[in-house]
Amino acid sequence: MDILKRDQSEEGVLTLTLNRPERKNSIDLTLADELLRALEAAAENSAVRAVVITGAGDTFSTGGDLAGDGVKRSALAVMRQITRPALALHRFGKPTLAKVNGTAAGAGWNLALGCDLVVASDQARFCQIFARRALSLDYGGSWLLPRLVGLHRAKELALLADWVSAEEAAKLGLVNRVVPAAELDAFVDDWARRLAAGPPIALALSKRMLTEASARSFEEAVDIEATSQAVNFASEDTREGLKAFFEKRAPKFEGR
Secondary structure: OOOOEEEEOOOOOOEEEEEEEHOOOOOOHHHHHHHHHHHHHHHOOOOOOOOOOOOOOEEEEOOEEOOOOOOOHHHHHHHHHHHHHHHHHHOOOOOOOEEOOEEEOOHHHHHHHHHEEEEOOOOEEEOOOOOOOEEEEEEHHHHHHHHHOOOHHHHHHHHHOOEEHHHHHHHHHOOOOOOOOOHHHHHHHHHHHHHOOHHHHHHHHHHHHHHHHHHHOHHHHHHHHHHHHHHHHHHHHHHHHHHHHHHOOOEEEEEO
């Protein structure tokens, strides 16, 4: 059985499904390696225009596999290896969407938060479960949470490790949309197709600017915006977008 399912649509949407339902899609070294390789390959594949990450069964992911594989290794070496997908996802230049179909806890929740957009079933629930296991945040949680909800709310989620419903997560700004479970697939398919149909160069530039915004001054942000627009105006996609506007038709972007 493939522990990471890969399905690519004709529209350019690659769906990566964490496929360890018997282990609640927990992330072990093997799954982490598969996810890393899938993201690296997708980054280089021009036919992939957007990526959806989800979990098999009724769980997104309960985080790191605490059982391990029985092989003695340095804890630091293991953590650096198992968290490589979080780094790859952060650096990924194409739009990403987390489809949270059930429980997302610990590293599993932070994997979802690392995506550009998060859509959750109304049956989903979330927890920064680390403190319950005498562990500290990982998978990018210490960087993501304060930027998404502010420092004090981030500390509440991390230090108390309470369970959060999908509706509560949406109110906190940690989920973009909450939809009925029966409508989750159709909703995510629609958003993913829209992302894949978008202008790849422009979306990548906007995504990077937003991700890096907190590290820049306003003056620096305006300057990088100008530079990015210059790149866009030199692209065939922008010429197509302007032409389609004047011809009153939908544009067809090719990423050139």
